[in-house]
Amino acid sequence: MTNAKKLSGAEIFFESLKKEKVEYIFGYPGGANIKIYDKLNEITFLEHILTRHEQGATHAAEGYARVTGKVGVVLVTSGPGATNTVTGIADAYMDSIPIVVFTGQVPSNMIGNDAFQEADIVGITRPITKHNFLVRDVKDLASTIKKAFYIAATGRPGPVLVDLPKDVIAAECEFNYPEKVEIRGYKPTFKGHKNQIKKAAKIIRKAKRPLLYVGGGVIMAEASKELTKFALKNHIPVTNTLLGLGSFPGTDPQFLGMLGMHGTYYANQAVNNCDVLIAVGARFDDRVTGKTDTFASKAYKIHIDIDPTAIDKNVLVDLPIVGDAKQIMADLSEELFDKPREEKWWDQIKEWQEACPLEYKRPDDLLRTQFVLEKISEKTNGEAIIVSDVGQHQMWIAQYYKFNNPRSHVSSGGLGTMGFSVPAAVGAAFGVKDRPVVSINGDGGFQMNMQELITAAYHKLPIKFFIMNNSFLGMVRQWQELFHEEKYSFTDLSESNPDFVKVGAALGVESFSTNKPEEVDAVLDKVFAINDRPVLVEFKVAKEDLVFPMVPSGASISDMIHKRINPKGKKS
Ligand SMILES: Cc1ncc(C[n+]2csc(CCOP(=O)(O)OP(=O)(O)O)c2C)c(N)n1
16 A cells, blocks of 8 residues: 555646646636636646636637647536536537536536536537546546547547536545556547558549548648648649638649638539549538539549548548548658649639639728738738638638638637637637737627637737628528528617627727728738737628628539629619
């Protein structure tokens, strides 16, 4: 028997986080986690960021994880504290973002008794976590935390929840942090199958019209360099998913922009007509494929992904390669390089680009989101971190901001969570300090988590908060106009929106407003020169603008719409 010193569950919690080199916790205290907060007061190796809502904490952890590649950490109390994290957890799950969420829980002997602030958060989050744990014994605490971080960050990353009953946190035992984790049934494949890689190389070598369809998995795997090298050396055009933006330089002539519902005409035409489609770290999501049986129907499909369950899930492929994208792209580059391409494929792509470029009305008396975004892209040289909310502005960001680096576009892709941007930008600003962080919101989504302006103001985070105020829930209004006989049911916010400049100021953030295209340059120059505190700008933009091109939901990519179907009475 040893006489090693015993630590409390709360102490073990922090010793474990120290081992995991955690820099920040985003959290909110309450009764069930009060002992952890008690200890937190003495902790100096990490910083706790008190958000104003647990959903905010969870998106902040995601923002931090998305820009750094490290695991984001959340700490909340039981019951409502825990349930408030659900949207953020689901968001992280859909986009494969590594976060660990620690929830307080009622004492073990009261679980199942409808105790005060009891919620079965393990049950609630089972379908939206990569894994979750209820710690029943303080002796399991350190090894559970080790497992949680390991599962969150390895293979296809994702959220892990650890539920901590109050008595487990109070109990004591010796602290032993495991060096390694062995989890039966969880052994992510890292190296792609050699023969499959050779076969893929052979097929790509013969391809006449190849296309790389690249998703967020490439960014997660830190494989952007290898992917870019492979694409450039083999002269293959690249199209990105929403989450893949930044994995290949947005200014490179080989880049075709985003594909899918609001993708470019030429990217979608390339998908329709390619003979070999190389999907890397992408999951054939329905916003990308539209009708699956017509998606890339002429192509031999190669799918490179770390997650074997993503293979053949939505679209059947001809050649799967399961493993780490960084390793596989490097191996593929060894097999294949400097393949000259027939000019015909590039000539065809050029023709599509000239026939249907991205466009909007300019010059114009009305201020347009697209115009503001182009200006932001120019002024930041594609080097900023753009944290988008959800809606029309999100699609315009994907179309008009030229992302030149991975981990620069932070966006809620799979879940499409309005209210994501403000808190995610807070987390991103803690993660990256040497590049501007820009939070771009619609007037609707901004109101869903605007309380986190307070967090940004308190910590003097130099975030630029932009509101593209079109006085509508724009994206829903767009669907109402195009597909629901112009019945604008509950999407007009013009009578009920608050005064955003006053809201910003009240929450501690210097705020401006403009509706004039000619003022945009000066406003942006002014706010990008402010580096010691957050600022907010409301851009009063055209009210009834629509995002084009658009592939209607469930239609084939070839059914793309390019302009208003029914322009009656529309001013913009
Ligand atoms: C939490 C949540 N509720 C509802 C929706 C459905 N939805 C998708 S886009 C959108 C409109 C967004 O409006 P706004 O924030 O003003 O941005 P805009 O589309 O005008 O750019 C809505 C309501 C959602 N995505 N998320």
